Amino acid sequence: MTIDEQTLQQVVTDVCSGMLGLELEPSEQFTCDDVDALSAVIRISGGWESLVQVLTPRRTAVSIAANMFAMSEDELSEAEIRDAVGEIVNMVGGNLKGIVEGESSLSLPCVGEVSGSAPFDHSFSGLCVSNRCQGDPLIVRVHDRSASIAP
Amino acid sequence: MKVLVVDDSKAMRMIVIRTLKQAGISNLTTVEANNGVEALTVIADHKPNAVLCDWNMPEMKGIDLLKKLRADGNEILFGFVTSESSPEVRKEAEDAGAAFFIVKPFTPNAFEAALTPVLAH
Numbered sequence: 001m002t003i004d005e006q007t008l009q010q011v012v013t014d015v016c017s018g019m020l021g022l023e024l025e026p027s028e029q030f031t032c033d034d035v036d037a038l039s040a041v042i043r044i045s046g047g048w049e050s051l052v053q054v055l056t057p058r059r060t061a062v063s064i065a066a067n068m069f070a071m072s073e074d075e076l077s078e079a080e081i082r083d084a085v086g087e088i089v090n091m092v093g094g095n096l097k098g099i100v101e102g103e104s105s106l107s108l109p110c111v112g113e114v115s116g117s118a119p120f121d122h123s124f125s126g127l128c129v130s131n132r133c134q135g136d137p138l139i140v141r142v143h144d145r146s147a148s149i150a151p
Numbered sequence: 152m153k154v155l156v157v158d159d160s161k162a163m164r165m166i167v168i169r170t171l172k173q174a175g176i177s178n179l180t181t182v183e184a185n186n187g188v189e190a191l192t193v194i195a196d197h198k199p200n201a202v203l204c205d206w207n208m209p210e211m212k213g214i215d216l217l218k219k220l221r222a223d224g225n226e227i228l229f230g231f232v233t234s235e236s237s238p239e240v241r242k243e244a245e246d247a248g249a250a251f252f253i254v255k256p257f258t259p260n261a262f263e264a265a266l267t268p269v270l271a272h
Binding site for chain 1: 240
């Protein structure tokens with residue numbers, strides 16, 4: 001089975017809204033130009049070779065983490081903020097992996113800071129969905145190395 | 152019911168514990184571990200009644216923890232709460248002795264549906 005943007009959006013909605021109770025609104029902003037943003041990436045390898053990325057401004061990541069930890073934003077540590085975003089990409093990646101046929105493995109998530117233009121901007125080809133979450137972009141990309149996404 | 156929640160994500164451990172409470176598990180107490188290696192110590196020290204375990208973790212994956220427990224003769228009630236949703240992973244879990252398999256994202260109803268039958272025994 002191939003993945004298209006509708007499938008990706010459904011997975012993102014299931015994770016962010018269905019489980020975490022976050023309000024998402026579809027957005028046409030597909031880049032994150034904030035000078036302070038977080039990027040969480042997870043790799044799928046084996047039958048399906050791909051990278052899944054969640055990209056969002058730090059302030060959104062903090063808000064999401066506060067929701068997940070049921071804590072106020074000023075109580076959160078950097079590790080906890082990155083943990084929250086990493087877990088979102090983990091769930092999105094795992095669900096996408098389960099949709100695509102064939103045996104693949106899921107890496108552990110890797111979370112880092114992004115300043116300025118987000119990675120994959122110049123050579124990125126794949127799927128991308130963007131939603132406004134807490135007023136800011138929450139961008140999810142699938143960079144595909146095999147033929148498991150619909151063009 | 153003492154439940155060990157094993158996940159390398161502290162955020163997810165908190166969500167799992169909140170969801171267990173929302174699912175209405177009676178007399179619930181919880182202990183936590185960050186990975187399979189830590190879980191072995193917690194199991195030895197705290198003797199939980201059940202383990203809810205993630206699949207992908209550093210140090211020791213959840214499936215390896217389960218296989219280690221069974222190889223050591225420990226028949227503790229064990230199940231997975233994981234973003235791994237493929238049929239192959241689910242089968243591997245069942246073959247290793249997992250009693251339940253909950254896929255992230257989940258709801259309290261999903262927890263209740265998965266846990267009620269196994270906790271009744």
